Amino acid sequence: MKQIDYFVVTHYDQDHGGNVARTAAKMPVPIRAFVDHGDVMSQSGEAQEVYASYRKALGDARRLIVKAGDRIPLAGVDVVVVASAGAVLKSPLSGGGAPNPLCSGEPARPSRGENPASIGLAFTFGRFRTIDLSDLPKAIERELMCPNNPVGTAGLFLVSHHAFNMSNLPLLVHALQPVAAVVNNGERHGGQAEAWQAVRQSPGLEDIWQMHLTPAAGERNNAPTRFIANLSEAGCRAHWIKVSARRDGSFRVTNTRNGFSKTYRRRG
Template structure:
């Protein structure tokens, strides 16, 4: 058994969660991140230098196993024979729905989630959660219920939980703690009572590189996390929350974390809202916005340049891939064209 505790927190101890050792292939000392196209859902695969893997969400159900096939293809490209950890941010269909089809094609060692479903709508969310519970029971895999402040045992990565089940970290991570001047210009919105606001969000560090993935965490929860104090500090890569929808991505978050690069897992007709595109592209430190799809809502005026879009109008299935070094430098590659842009260490 191993336990990894990271020095993210400035003043409080974080909880350790444990998992078993296992041999893995290596990745030549780099962190690889695959942004799989699940067409408006999420499936983001992290492969650490040790070869250990973390998949965040599994896309949609149905579609003739489309999303599971694409995730498995990315795993094979990374040299994986299993997914070590599958983290489910929340129980909406575009995040948890693909789990049964995925586990039928590739083994999963450990499942991570925020605990029970809270969106009791007697509809699709409850169905997705029930199907996920059946997978947990059938596979007998290890299961972690994560809480804010927990560190996750991904070899080669420091991963801290910053949001889960509607709760948030109470103390800043290392590098955070600054007064957030952007709270004043960011409107206050009503509480979101869906599973979105209960998203399991994580901050991942690889050497000097910081990557933020908050799932579909909503505007109201962003304000709790970021105001009056920016608890996260500055981020290198922001996995744009909620597929770029306007219900998330407030100035209180985006302007304060000052991402170098934002990567948006939107679909052509899902996510990529104009207000979000404007907020991201106008933030002062941004060097580039990358998108999985051309946003039909955004149109030519608000989308990023064509070479930074994996799937232009009428196309699908292409991914974006990040390859990062321990010094904080990284590059992003568009699989549809091979176009690559490198971002040197700060």
């Protein structure tokens, strides 16, 4: 690897933009461009601080402010911004655009802060698709997915917002019909029961893979340990979950802690 072409800073909360300067400094290769949603939208002191430190870390790199519908160039992969700065994708991706039958009930209350401004990305590689909506809350999930679903299906779902209950409406998760999901949760960050259940009850979902064990969620919600990369934050070795996708839509997920892996086929 000789450089990072695009480094996406989804939003300016501490657990997302908070370590950009340190990460960039530790990176053995240069970062050519940073991608973000624009100016900080939260008045909170923490977000303002994160934004200021990010602006400093930009250095000589190019800054790309993206809007919903924009693309990030990546050879062979179609990377589409489906949400940014509170706005959502209007023109559907290939295979998307049909009415979403799960759109019912009351709209969620809009939430403030940086989460609704998060950059959401859809990655399409042949017949494989995955979606990462960062920390988008329920109100924006509904705006994106109702009345029509512009994304279509996504075989792999990167669970939103560390599996906090503020995100992961069934009208999003179930409409995507994922075969597998990966949760970027912490030992004490995310992994809440309602969100976990919304994902687990998604029709056709085979497995949830986790970045960490979340003891507070109990046995009912945590996946079997072979699907979990880090079992304790004490002495954590920062194991990770690897995904390799093929053009035919199949993909293989590997737990780098124990080498356990499983291949998933595209449905339909």
